[in-house]
């Protein structure tokens with residue numbers, strides 16, 4: 001192991017650090033894998049085989065053939081294999097064969113981002129260029145950037161259209177009569193990177209896909225869905241939930257990979273810097289990444305460094321270039337930043353520079369995680385756990401040529417989940433990847449889509465029964481939004497439901513964020529989140545640039561901002577109350593009761609804290625804003641006062657202990673559900689009116705819920721065990737951002753009792769039958 005290439009690189013990065021206080025918590029060598037080849041399918045035209053051969057692609061890997069066979073035989077299939085395992089070829093084979101042999105057929109390709117759609121179009125165009133006869137497929141992009149003329153041309157002439165769920169909803173489905181010819185001939189729907197469809201975005205996309213299948217079938221087609229995904233648990237179930245029909249999966253990856261050394265890295269605490277309530281603060285993952293990037297570049301390693309934010313990517317690249325400027329000036333110009341938001345030409349130029357080695361080090365946001373065909377690098381640095389195990393592997397997979405060794409370094413941020421993972425490599429490296437969580441039955445998402453479906457084609461009674469949506473349809477009818485006629489349900493006259501849905505915008509209305517210095521629209525934020533994210537005085541980051549909010553007008557749906565780069569960031573202070581509406585499911589474990597409940601969360605932003613980048617507090621500012629309510633789903637857990645007293649928790653310690661346990665549970669839910677801690681919220685109280693007991697709630701931050709609380713309820717034992725482990729093993733004394741402090745606490749992280757939280761989590765863990773781990 002000591003001789004591996006990755007270990008050599010690591011040694012270079014560790015040179016000069018105290019060997020007794022190494023930041024590396026774990027290293028592991030993942031051995032190389034040999035290619036397993038299959039045969040080109042018998043149904044495949046030799047001209048297609050010849051086109052691939054011209055690109056240097058002579059034999060398919062086994063998983064590519066298995067997936068292609070499913071799709072060609074008319075079975076929905078998802079191929080869930082590693083990064084750069086050739087998933088594109090797997091969907092291209094059946095699509096190309098069908099479209100080239102039958103002139104009356106079309107295909108639709110959907111990607112979660114425009115950039116990926118454009119990349120896939122380019123990749124297909126290279127194959128088509130190999131044979132003049134293939135040009136008749138006329139592939140074309142159809143997204144927000146496509147002009148009206150080209151849109152019309154695409155509808156009439158293109159046999160394979162590259163789009164995204166947003167445009168499919170607003171451009172294709174809302175005007176499906178204009179797309180009749182294309183839809184009637186639709187044989188394949190390709191859903192690329194389908195693990196990205198999670199949370200509310202996932203629920204919206206699921207309903208768009210179901211509507212697409214519905215109108216295609218009504219037009220006389222019967223399309224097959226071919227999906228590609230990063231490795232996730234249960235991919236067939238995920239695809240099946242996305243499209244509402246059974247699906248097959250292909251998961252046995254037969255592509256070759258070189259040896260890969262994975263290192264987990266925990267930055268040290270910064271001496272003499274303290275954060276909220278005097279807590280110790282670790283060196284930031286971005287700063288550490290910049291240093292390691294410089295070391296790797298000096299070693300001649302072509303390195304990609306993933307950083308969570310656009311601004312972070314710029315800073316990391318600058319840090320590395322600065323360090324190189326003094327250590328190896330000739331290399332300083334060979335490091336750059338890459339992020340979404342750059343112009344297409346700049347992106348292409350950077351991609352080429354990375355591919356041909358002109359650039360040695362690139363700091364990037366996850367813009368380079370998705371699909372873009374850059375692989376074969378010597379090293380990948382990941383500054384902060386990217387949120388899901390699937391994303392981790394996707395990013396890590398950019399390292400490693402087919403036959404050469406490579407290194408991957410994950411640097412923990414100051415956060416309980418990151419800290420837990422670098423100390424529990426098995427949870428990251430050997431755990432089955434999490435399943436994608438989303439909930440297409442959430443009535444707040446479902447009902448607007450039912451209105452769209454009814455506007456597209458009247459909803460038939462048998463269809464309503466088959467889809468199990470009778471309750472939602474009846475409610476819409478009672479609300480006067482749907483009208484029952486002989487042929488089925490129609491939307492009320494004058495209703496234009498498509499425009500009301502923003503596939504990525506969450507649920508409910510949107511607030512527009514406008515820069516008053518230029519009158520430019522910067523973006524939007526959900527009404528439900530506006531008070532906590534764009535309240536007056538809030539620092540708002542947009543594409544790396546910083547703005548300060550002057551005014552928030554909920555009535556007009558406007559947040560007015562001006563450009564300003566203050567030294568601090570802001571975090572809202574909030575009060576929250578929860579009322580239980582119904583208990584959906586419950587589990588009793590002696591003194592511990594766990595329930596999945598429907599709740600109404602009432603919250604009010606009462607002020608905000610201004611914090612320096614290191615975590616130090618500048619001051620706290622009061623605000624006078626109205627309360628807001630959120631109907632959603634929550635996991636509720638209660639303990640009896642007797643069980644807490646028996647565990648030694650006094651009444652005085654209880655609020656801090658519950659509050660700290662709640663924070664840690666929120667921080668760790670992403671381990672079992674594919675969410676971000678910003679997607680969820682929590683409340684703890686030593687006496688809750690609805691339970692009469694000390695209670696903790698962890699709730700979904702979206703109306704109707706996004707499926708995260710449901711998942712937390714299902715995986716409760718695993719979730720609480722990991723949380724207990726994370727808090728009890730954290731090296732700090734009284735609580736820090738790596739365990740019980742929360743970056744989004746509405747109470748300024750007061751009160752928090754770390755030791756009490758460990759006790760409570762232990763009591764809960766034992767009761768939930770996961771004791772004996774410590």
Ligand SMILES: Nc1ncnc2c1ncn2[C@@H]1O[C@H](COP(=O)(O)OP(=O)(O)OP(=O)(O)O)[C@@H](O)[C@H]1O
Pocket residue numbers: 057058059060061064081082083084085086087088089369370371372373
């Ligand atoms: N059978 C094969 N033999 C050799 N090279 C192949 C084969 N199939 C695909 N490739 C090459 O592997 C690279 C990665 O392929 P592709 O981009 O389709 O992978 P992917 O699984 O879609 O990647 P991502 O995880 O980024 O979505 C491409 O350069 C492609 O040409």
